[in-house]
Structures are given as C-alpha cells and as structure tokens.
Amino acid sequence: MSLINIKINGKDVQVEAGKTILQAAKQIGIEIPTLCYMNLHDLNIEHNPGGCRICVVEVAGRRNLAPACVTKVTEGMEVKTHTMRVLNARKTVMELILSDHPFECLTCAKNGTCDLQKLAQDLGVREIHYQGEQTTYKEDNSPSIIRDMDKCIMCRRCETMCNDVQTCGVLNGINRGFYSVVATAFEQDIIKSPCTFCGQCVAVCPTGALTERDYTNRVIRALADPEKTVIVQTAPAVRVALGEEFGMEPGTIVTGKMVSALRKIGFDKVYDTDFTADLTIMEEGTELLGRLTKFLNGDKDVKLPLLTSCCPAWVNFLEYQFPEMKDIPSTAKSPQQMFGAVAKTYIAEKLGVSRENLVVVSIMPCLAKKYEAQREEFSVDGNPDVDFALSTRELAHLIKQSIGDIKDLEDEDFDKLMGQSTGAAVIFGNTGGVIEAACRTAYEIYTKKKLEKVEFEQLRGLEGVRSAVVDFDGLKLNLGIAHGLGNARKLLEQIKSGEANFHAIEIMACPGGCIGGGGQPLHHGDSSIIKARAAAIYREDEGKAIRKSHENPEIITLYEEFLGQPMSEKAHELLHTEYFDKKKIIYIEK
Amino acid sequence: MSSIHIKLKENDCKAINDICQSFNNEPGELINVLHKTQEHFGYLPAEVQEVIAQNLNISIAKVYGVVTFYSFFTMSPKGQFPISICTGTACYVRGAEKVLDEMKKELKINVGETTADGKFSLSCLRCVGACGLAPVVMIGDKTFGRVAPEDVKKILAEFSS
Numbered sequence: 001m002s003l004i005n006i007k008i009n010g011k012d013v014q015v016e017a018g019k020t021i022l023q024a025a026k027q028i029g030i031e032i033p034t035l036c037y038m039n040l041h042d043l044n045i046e047h048n049p050g051g052c053r054i055c056v057v058e059v060a061g062r063r064n065l066a067p068a069c070v071t072k073v074t075e076g077m078e079v080k081t082h083t084m085r086v087l088n089a090r091k092t093v094m095e096l097i098l099s100d101h102p103f104e105c106l107t108c109a110k111n112g113t114c115d116l117q118k119l120a121q122d123l124g125v126r127e128i129h130y131q132g133e134q135t136t137y138k139e140d141n142s143p144s145i146i147r148d149m150d151k152c153i154m155c156r157r158c159e160t161m162c163n164d165v166q167t168c169g170v171l172n173g174i175n176r177g178f179y180s181v182v183a184t185a186f187e188q189d190i191i192k193s194p195c196t197f198c199g200q201c202v203a204v205c206p207t208g209a210l211t212e213r214d215y216t217n218r219v220i221r222a223l224a225d226p227e228k229t230v231i232v233q234t235a236p237a238v239r240v241a242l243g244e245e246f247g248m249e250p251g252t253i254v255t256g257k258m259v260s261a262l263r264k265i266g267f268d269k270v271y272d273t274d275f276t277a278d279l280t281i282m283e284e285g286t287e288l289l290g291r292l293t294k295f296l297n298g299d300k301d302v303k304l305p306l307l308t309s310c311c312p313a314w315v316n317f318l319e320y321q322f323p324e325m326k327d328i329p330s331t332a333k334s335p336q337q338m339f340g341a342v343a344k345t346y347i348a349e350k351l352g353v354s355r356e357n358l359v360v361v362s363i364m365p366c367l368a369k370k371y372e373a374q375r376e377e378f379s380v381d382g383n384p385d386v387d388f389a390l391s392t393r394e395l396a397h398l399i400k401q402s403i404g405d406i407k408d409l410e411d412e413d414f415d416k417l418m419g420q421s422t423g424a425a426v427i428f429g430n431t432g433g434v435i436e437a438a439c440r441t442a443y444e445i446y447t448k449k450k451l452e453k454v455e456f457e458q459l460r461g462l463e464g465v466r467s468a469v470v471d472f473d474g475l476k477l478n479l480g481i482a483h484g485l486g487n488a489r490k491l492l493e494q495i496k497s498g499e500a501n502f503h504a505i506e507i508m509a510c511p512g513g514c515i516g517g518g519g520q521p522l523h524h525g526d527s528s529i530i531k532a533r534a535a536a537i538y539r540e541d542e543g544k545a546i547r548k549s550h551e552n553p554e555i556i557t558l559y560e561e562f563l564g565q566p567m568s569e570k571a572h573e574l575l576h577t578e579y580f581d582k583k584k585i586i587y588i589e590k
Numbered sequence: 591m592s593s594i595h596i597k598l599k600e601n602d603c604k605a606i607n608d609i610c611q612s613f614n615n616e617p618g619e620l621i622n623v624l625h626k627t628q629e630h631f632g633y634l635p636a637e638v639q640e641v642i643a644q645n646l647n648i649s650i651a652k653v654y655g656v657v658t659f660y661s662f663f664t665m666s667p668k669g670q671f672p673i674s675i676c677t678g679t680a681c682y683v684r685g686a687e688k689v690l691d692e693m694k695k696e697l698k699i700n701v702g703e704t705t706a707d708g709k710f711s712l713s714c715l716r717c718v719g720a721c722g723l724a725p726v727v728m729i730g731d732k733t734f735g736r737v738a739p740e741d742v743k744k745i746l747a748e749f750s751s
Contacts, residue, residue, distance in 0.1 A: 169650070183654075
C-alpha cells in the first residue's frame with residue numbers, strides 16, 4: 001500500500017493513500033467534530049454523505065474549506081483543523097442547522113443524549129443569528145417508533161441503516177431544498193410500510209427525529225393501581241447494557257442491581273425472560289430434532305433449514321419480504337411472548353389473580369418487541385399476553401424518575417417460578433447465542449450423551465454471515481448464522497436458490513444481536529461498546545451454575561406441573577404461533 | 591405530494607414492464623424509466639411507481655424520492671393544456687410572480703394542481719431560454735412572451751372554446 005505524506009496542524013503524518021483527512025487526523029489523535037458522519041467499523045458500516053459540513057478544515061492552496069470526512073488526502077497536503085476561519089465556519093454551519101430546528105430541547109425525548117445538542121454545546125453556540133421558516137410535518141406514531149420529522153437534520157444515517165445495512169427500503173430522502181426530508185414511500189405512516197421496527201434508525205438518529213414509543217407512564221399508572229398485580233420480565237441483553245445509562249463502563253453486568261431496582265420501583269414479581277429463553281430452547285430444539293429425524297428418515301416434505309423465530313424484527317422482515325418462506329421458521333414464539341402466554345395462565349393461577357388484573361411488563365433491548373406485544377394473535381379477547389414492552393433506555397428513565405440510581409443497590413435474585421435460568425438463556429443476547437443454546441440441549445437429547453464442553457466457539461464472532469459444522473456424534477449439522485437483516489437477506493437468497501444447504505439458521509435483526517438492539521443505550525457509533533456487551537454476555541454464561549436449558553429445575557417443574565411435554569397440545573396452544581404473508585399489495589386489476 | 595389512487599390494468603403493467611425491460615431493468619436507469627413512463631401515462635401515480643420499483647428491484651421509497659426531487663415528474667395528471675410559467679431570474683425580475691398569482695386566481699388552483707374539468711394544470715419552471723421575451727408563459731407547445739397580469743384572461747380564453 002502506498003503511503004502519502006501530509007501535514008496536519010504542522011505535524012508530519014504518513015497515511016495510506018485513499019484515506020480521508022478525518023481518518024488521517026484520527027490516526028494522530030486529532031478529533032475533528034462530525035455530525036452526519038457515522039462509522040461502525042467492526043460491522044463494516046461507514047456513512048459519510050458529506051452533508052452537514054460540520055467537519056470542515058482548511059487545506060493550504062484550496063479556496064474554500066474542505067469537508068474532512070469526504071476529502072481524500074493527497075501528497076504534500078497541508079491541513080489546519082482549528083483555525084479561526086474553521087471555528088467560525090463550524091459555528092455558522094451549526095447556527096444554520098439550528099435555524100429551523102424546534103427549540104424543545106428541555107422536553108425532547110433525546111434531551112441529554114442528543115448529538116446535535118452536544119455539538120452545539122461543544123462549538124460554543126450561544127446565539128442563533130438566523131431565524132428561518134420551520135417545517136411542520138405530521139408526527140408519525142407507530143406502536144414502536146415515533147417520527148417527528150421537524151427535528152430531522154438530513155444527516156441520512158437512518159437511510160444507511162434502513163437501506164444498506166438492513167435492506168428494508170422503508171426510508172428515503174424526498175423533495176429538495178428546504179422541503180427535503182427523510183420519509184416513507186408516498187409519506188405514508190410507517191405502520192403501513194414494510195418497516196420491521198428493528199429500531200436501528202432510532203439507534204443512530206443524532207436528534208429527536210426518531211425515537212421509541214414510550215410506555216413508561218402507562219407502566220407507572222398500572223403500578224399505582226391497587227387492583228393490578230404488575231409483574232416484569234427482563235431480556236438477556238438488558239443486564240449487560242443498563243449500567244451504561246448510569247455511567248458504568250460498557251460491559252458491566254448489573255443483573256442483581258436491576259432486579260433490586262425493579263422491586264424497589266414496585267413490581268410485584270420480578271421474573272426473567274431468560275427463563276422463557278430456556279423454554280424456547282425446549283420447544284425449538286424439540287422441533288428441530290423432530291424435523292431432522294423426519295429428514296433423516298427420507299421425508300422429502302420436511303421444512304429445512306429451521307429458522308429461529310425469537311427476533312420479532314426478523315419475523316416482520318420475513319413476512320414482508322419473503323412470505324413464500326413463511327413455513328420454514330420455527331413455530332416457537334419468542335421468549336417475550338412465551339413469557340406472556342405462561343404468565344397469564346400458569347402464573348395468574350399461582351398468584352390467584354385474574355388475567356385482566358395481571359399486567360405483564362417486559363424490559364427489552366428492542367423496539368420491535370413493542371410491535372410484537374401488540375400483534376393480535378398474542379392476545380386473548382383483546383387482552384394482550386404482554387401489556388407493555390419497555391426498552392432498556394425507558395427502564396433507565398423509569399429508574400431515574402422513581403428511585404434515582406442503581407449504583408449502590410444490593411444485588412437481589414429473581415422471583416421463583418419464572419426466575420431461574422441457565423447460561424444457555426443468557427447467550428440469547430449475542431449473535432450465535434440462540435443456535436449455541438439449541439446445540440447444548442439438542443446434542444444431549446439426540447446423542448443421549450453428556451456434552452462435556454458447552455462452548456461452541458465456531459458459532460461465535462461478529463462476522464455478518466457465518467456458517468459452521470457441529471458434530472452430533474456422527475451427525476454433521478450445517479448451521480448458518482446471520483445478524484443484521486441485510487445479511488439475513490443474503491442467507492435467504494442462498495436458501496431460495498438452493499445454493500445453501502443448512503439444517504438450521506439463526507437470524508437476529510440487529511448488528512451484534514440483541515446487545516446491539518434498537519432499544520439499548522445509544523452507542524453513538526462506537527462499536528467497542530457492542531464488543532464489551534458481547535463479552536459480558538459470555539462472562540455471565542460462564543458464571544452460571546447450570547448452562548443447558550433442559551437442566552433448568554424451574555423448566556422441569558413447569559413441564560411437570562403444567563405443560564406436559566415439549567410440543568404437547570398445551571405447549572402448542574400457548575407457546576407456538578404462525579406467520580403471515582404481509583407482502584404489500586400492488587393495485588392491479590385482473 | 592398528493593396522489594390519487596388508481597387500479598392498474600394488465601396492459602398498463604405490461605407497458606411499464608416493457609419500458610423497464612428496454613433499459614434492462616437497470617436500477618441506474620431509474621430516471622430514464624420515469625421519463626418514458628410519464629410520457630406514456632402523463633403522470634406517475636403511486637401504483638405505477640410500485641411496479642417500476644418491483645421491476646428494477648429497488649425500494650418504492652427510493653422511486654418516490656426521485657419522483658419528488660425532480661420538478662419535471664408529477665404524481666397528478668396534467669391538464670389538457672398544461673401551463674408552465676417561467677420563474678427563472680429574468681422572468682422573475684420582470685414580474686412572473688404577478689402573472690402566476692393572476693393565473694392562480696383565474697383558474698382557482700395552486701401550482702402542481704389541475705382544474706376540476708381537467709382542462710388546465712399549473713406548474714413553474716426555471717428558464718426556457720427565451721429571456722428576451724420575459725416573462726414567458728408556455729401553454730402546451732405554445733409560447734407567450736412579455737406576459738402582463740392583465741393578459742392572463744385573454745390568453746386563457748384562447749383555450750376555452
């Protein structure tokens with residue numbers, strides 16, 4: 001690779017040809033402020049439209065200022081990153097961006113975590129010399145995502161996530177000039193679009209233009225209602241990220257403190273979605289073995305590969321984009337919905353409360369879980385199995401407004417009945433985790449032998465599409481893994497064309513899996529945070545006494561007392577579902 | 591951009607498919623495809639954009655993005671006599687705005703709309719290359735130069751028979 005010599009702020013730097021000024025400056029520790037730019041390099045995502053002009057720098061011999069994120073270095077280039085001219089220009093650019101931005105900062109959902117706000121502060125903007133016309137778009141409310149486009153600054157990060165990373169094609173820039181904005185096709189409400197509600201657009205939005213639908217107040221109201229028994233479940237990925245909202249290092253495990261906080265807030269029972277992750281493995285693993293046995297016995301109609309079905313955004317993606325494959329995923333409901341279904345029957349009976357008076361709240365790293373909870377098939381006579389799904393961020397808000405902080409709380413344990421879980425359940429939070437958990441159980445059931453080494457290292461990693469062969473005592477299983485919906489699409493196309501030959505595939509919609517979910521604390525494009533969370537998940541697994549789902553004593557009790565066997569009639573009724581063809585119809589008259 | 595909903599006939603779909611095919615269903619040819627399709631239908635309703643998106647294997651949102659970016663493309667049918675008022679620099683400084691206001695008043699429509707009887711539609715464009723005749727109004731293929739607001743009634747009357 002050829003090297004190029006340039007000078008930045010008088011300092012000689014050697015950089016690879018093809019690099020930008022921004023990358024060169026970073027190499028020697030000079031930070032140039034950016035706004036529209038986004039770089040998730042571990043996930044191979046770089047977004048540099050050069051649109052906002054915040055990163056301008058002075059280049060000797062060049063008449064105008066150069067945007068550092070898109071200007072490539074050339075031999076002998078002399079760059080100055082913070083001259084008076086540069087600082088003034090950045091401030092002016094910021095003032096112009098703010099000139100049509102609503103001044104609702106104090107009440108905005110992004111207050112305190114807004115990139116725009118932080119940058120205005122960093123640049124020392126104290127006055128806005130330009131007063132412009134303001135746009136007035138209709139707020140778009142869906143069960144998961146709220147779009148308030150008056151706050152859009154056209155950085156177009158959401159478009160990159162939606163189109164390039166997730167390949168959903170929901171969002172695109174429309175119109176021109178002052179009226180340009182990111183919108184859905186024909187500016188329909190997002191609920192009418194093929195949006196999967198993965199929330200990756202929300203996760204990268206630098207302002208309050210895209211936020212989650214906040215159900216915190218409805219939960220508070222339920223907690224205050226003496227008629228209601230309010231129980232809560234927490235997803236695996238929440239416990240390794242929640243601490244970040246309270247200033248802890250990424251990757252800090254706060255399981256015990258989280259349980260303690262939820263109890264202090266007033267939840268009557270604090271249960272664990274990890275418990276139903278174990279339950280998912282029992283059902284999905286049994287289903288996989290059933291299909292495999294049929295296949296090995298020569299049944300040609302058996303649907304393989306089995307696709308995992310825990311991720312609601314992935315399920316939405318399949319229903320919108322690949323409805324012809326709707327018979328392949330496991331019929332097992334997601335852990336959230338299994339929890340809801342068991343809670344409103346088994347737990348309601350145990351606690352002696354009616355279904356109507358039992359409120360099930362879930363804490364999820366995910367925005368699609370909100371939509372999933374509201375699917376009609378997951379309710380009985382209009383009463384949903386899961387009443388409210390809060391994101392990790394919403395839980396942090398709920399804690400802050402009710403008990404303040406979690407730092408000094410003593411660790412506490414989950415409540416009995418649906419609180420015990422295994423290491424297999426915890427790793428559901430990472431890409432590759434569901435399939436690894438399934439292997440731990442399926443191996444022992446299939447081979448009737450004890451699995452000595454529970455870690456399947458070949459299934460781990462951050463590569464977008466992975467495949468591995470797992471040996472079940474002579475039976476070689478071909479397993480596929482994809483995280484990020486764009487990667488899922490690649491795998492599905494391979495299955496469709498007959499090119500790929502897998503027995504089972506795990507798909508998670510978000511890059512990194514649930515730890516990188518759309519409802520997690522904002523990582524602001526720092527992928528080292530996602531890695532730290534992933535490592536914490538595996539640490540939590542290692543620390544568990546039991547690491548295989550079928551050895552969970554509470555799971556064994558649940559089957560003995562209530563469900564019978566995996567895939568029994570009762571299990572089918574409560575724990576399994578079906579998928580629908582939701583391809584958007586084109587108006588054609590036959 | 592407002593749109594009316596239509597039901598596409600099978601031969602409408604075939605026409606769109608043929609146009610896309612003539613550009614090898616190449617996503618990079620989207621603008622050319624839209625030009626040809628608008629030439630065929632007179633406008634680009636939502637359903638037409640959906641079929642184009644499907645053929646070129648791109649998102650409908652992207653097609654809509656391009657349609658809304660270029661003022662040449664329209665999602666509502668043009669009138670029998672499409673009126674274009676030049677608001678380029680020369681025409682603008684010589685009073686195109688006042689001519690436009692008069693047109694709006696006479697036809698009782700806004701820019702981008704079509705009269706209820708389908709006769710006239712109103713749009714603005716930037717410079718037709720006849721700055722010497724500023725302000726310029728085009729109705730169909732016919733060009734009118736040095737138009738004053740008080741001429742509007744007379745000009746429209748020419749097409750009203």
